[in-house]
Amino acid sequence: MGRSFPIGILFSATGSYGTVGRTMRNGALMACEEINADANAGVRLEPVVIDPRSELAAYAPAVEAMLDQGIRHVVGCYTSSSRKDVIPIFEKRDALLWYPAHYEGFESSANVVYTGTAPNHHMSPLVDYLVSRFGCRAFCVGSNYIWGWESNRVLREDITHRGGAVLAERYVAVGETDFTAIIEAIIEAQPDFVFNALIGRSAYAFFRQFRAACRSRGIDQKRRFPIASCNLSEPELQEIGGDAVDGHLSSSVYFASIDTPTNRAFVAAYNRMFPEGPVISVEAEAAYIAVKFLATALGEAGTVAMGPVKAAVQGRSLDAPQGRVTIDPETMHTYLTPRIGVSRLDAHFDIIVEAEAPVRPDPYLVRASSPLEATARRPMLRVV
Structure with missing residues (x-):
């Protein structure tokens, strides 16, 4: 011993x-x-x-x-x-x-x-994917502290550099669960996607309420207003629960489905x-x-x-x-190895983008290339 x-x-x-x-x-x-x-x-x-x-x-x-x-x-x-x-x-x-x-x-x-x-492991590949797939008009929602502020700032600077725009940013206290006004603002703004930087109970409530609000208007939320996160994992999908759990994008380095x-x-x-x-x-x-x-x-x-x-x-x-x-x-x-997953009704993720090799951390985002571009001439796609 x-x-x-x-x-x-x-x-x-x-x-x-x-x-x-x-x-x-x-x-x-x-x-x-x-x-x-x-x-x-x-x-x-x-x-x-x-x-x-x-x-x-x-x-x-x-x-x-x-x-x-x-x-x-x-x-x-x-x-x-x-x-x-x-x-x-x-x-x-x-x-x-x-x-x-x-x-x-x-x-x-x-x-x-x-x-x-680090942000080049999750933020950079996510912005690449969102802009290429959905467009470059974002609506940002976050918890009112450092993670929400800084995550939205990094996304805003990247989107703006690409000629896009963040249409609005909204912040709520950690633990806040009433998103009625924010959801109305999202639907009125008509973004290409919603970037979520909420944590904990706030995030779970937002996902449920946004799906319900879209459904009541006859909107397919998954297709019209996809929600993308850098902090959405399997136990949180279980907390969201029900029929609001699928179709959400998560940029991460680990999924249980690897x-x-x-x-x-x-x-x-x-x-x-x-x-x-x-x-x-x-x-x-x-x-x-x-x-x-x-x-x-x-x-x-x-x-x-x-x-x-x-x-x-x-x-x-x-x-x-x-x-x-x-x-x-x-x-x-x-x-670490960047990956992007899309959530399923069984509260797991299908991995749809994966870097070919571990990526050097870049906490200050001083390197220009995408982490996916840096490790592969193009992203390795695995679509299920």
């Missing part, structure tokens, strides 16, 4: 975005169990779990409590607000946050390892471990990856000190459920 290391697991398993938070916690704990059961792992992880309950004010005290216990590595946070709230604490106390969520980019901290998607032996085994193991759900998500896979990288780095470094652990993980690769992933030593973000 190897040396034991305490690590923090910090995800909101309850509250407005608790469904996604539970999948992230599950993914992290699944990785811990696999590592602890592996006689060749060389380390044993002791997870300390805290649930901030989707309350922004609860994250900083939770991090302080973990660091006060001697923990130097925390896998956690879903929202960008929570991440930005705790980064100064990690910087002040020489600790490392392993952040496993898609995010808006334009950030680099010496105290964060990013195993979720048909490889590694991913099939991953999904089966997750379902055995967490039969009560929520079902697996891209965020769960990113949290799983983060813990796997962390354990390997701790074993090589032989210490929890941030410097040796960062040095041990830089440039390291892992055969993950989504495919090969690698920590970029320059940005401490991760090489």
